[in-house]
Every structure is written in C-alpha cells, then in structure tokens.
Amino acid sequence: MPKSIQFTKIYDFPVEKMWNALTDQQALSEWLMPCDFLPEVGHRFTFRTKSYPGFNGIVDCKVLELKEKELLSFSWSGGSLSDSVVTFRLTDLDGKKTRLEFEHSGFKGLMNTFLTRKILSIGWKEKILTVQLQKYLENE
C-alpha cells in the first residue's frame, strides 16, 4: 500500500502549459504559494505562507528531479514534515489534455503509519474508546 497522499487529475490543457505552471516561479507562486523556485536540480527554495501554531509558514524545498514536461519532484520540509517528497508526473493525453499524477510521500513515524493503515475516520474521537480501536485490534 502506498505510504503517501496521492491524487490523479485530468486537466483540459496541453502538457506544455502544465509544465510551465509547475516550473515557472511566478506561476507556482500564484497557484500554489509564493516561492523562489528555479527549475534546476539541487536548487534550494522556500514556499512562504501564513503561519499558524506549530508551523512558521515556511516550507524549505530542494529540487530533486526535473524531466521536461514529464516529472518534477522536490523535497518538502516544514511544520511537522521533514524531508518529505512532492512529485508531479505529467502525461500528455491527446495534445489537448494532460494527466497529472500528484504524490506527497516520504512521511516519517506516525504519519507514515497512518497513511498505510487508515483505521481512522470522522467521528473517531468519539468512538475510539468503545468501538473502532477494539474492532481494529480484533482484526489485526
């Protein structure tokens, strides 16, 4: 089972435009978060956003992989996360549409465990002591 957050989305835009949106500093700053990204493997950059308790609003990143119109990945360290990895994979579908496979992986400790076994759901806090944990433990 994948130990990551994953999304696959189809965009009605050609792969060139998608690639530009992922690798242009201004574009990334607009749709994701303000950053000083450069499309160079090894380049260190930061995303800056609003802070909240437990998170100073800064995400430290480093470009890990870059494959024109196909793949972008960078490390992601901020808040509770250290050295997790964000990956965007693009596939040109018919020259007009593009499939994006997004993945945020490389979680450590508790988060990693939880992503592999989602025993929890909404309402869990109320039920934990009585039903759900018991059931999980019995099925283990």
Next chain:
Amino acid sequence: MSDVFKAIADPTRREILLMLAQRSENICMISKKFQMSRTAVSKHIKILVDNNLVTLQSGKEDGRERYCHARLEALAEVNDYIIRLEGFWNSKLDGLNDYLAKGEDH
C-alpha cells in the same frame, strides 16, 4: 522513530492499552492482572510511552506509584493532520486548473 502500530503489534500491549483506555492503572495492578512481572510490564509501558500512547502520572495518595494513562488522542492528532494536508493539496490542484483557465482568457 515513533510508530504506533508497531507499539500495538504486540497482543499484550494491545490488551494493556485497551485496559488503560477504560481506566488508568499503575504498574503493580497491571502486572497482577496480566500475571506478568513488573519488569515485563514496565518494558511494555515504556514502548507505549515512547510512542506517545501512554503518559505516566503520579498517583494521588501515593506519589511514588505512577499511574499509566492511555493517550489515544495522539492518534487522532496525526489523523487530523493528514486530512488537512490532503485537503490542502486537493484544493491547490483544483486551483491549478483555475489558474490555467484564467490564462486561456488572455
């Protein structure tokens, strides 16, 4: 590295945690109930404490005897964090579509 499920992979630790989830106990009571040595119980408790599933607190009448409390909200906190992170990316990736659509108009 903290790993809750490794901590409760052991059936005895699961039973201890379930017992503590209903009522806090001290090492002595746990060892009686499970017919185990205090040393063995202490080892299990240490793993639960290291994984943030149990906290130790001094008892009311007797400060020497520490009570073990289940801290299951540790699990819920992590779960909430993941749900928020998933929500963050999902809305950003939808926002990417809006960003691209905006470019089309120009």
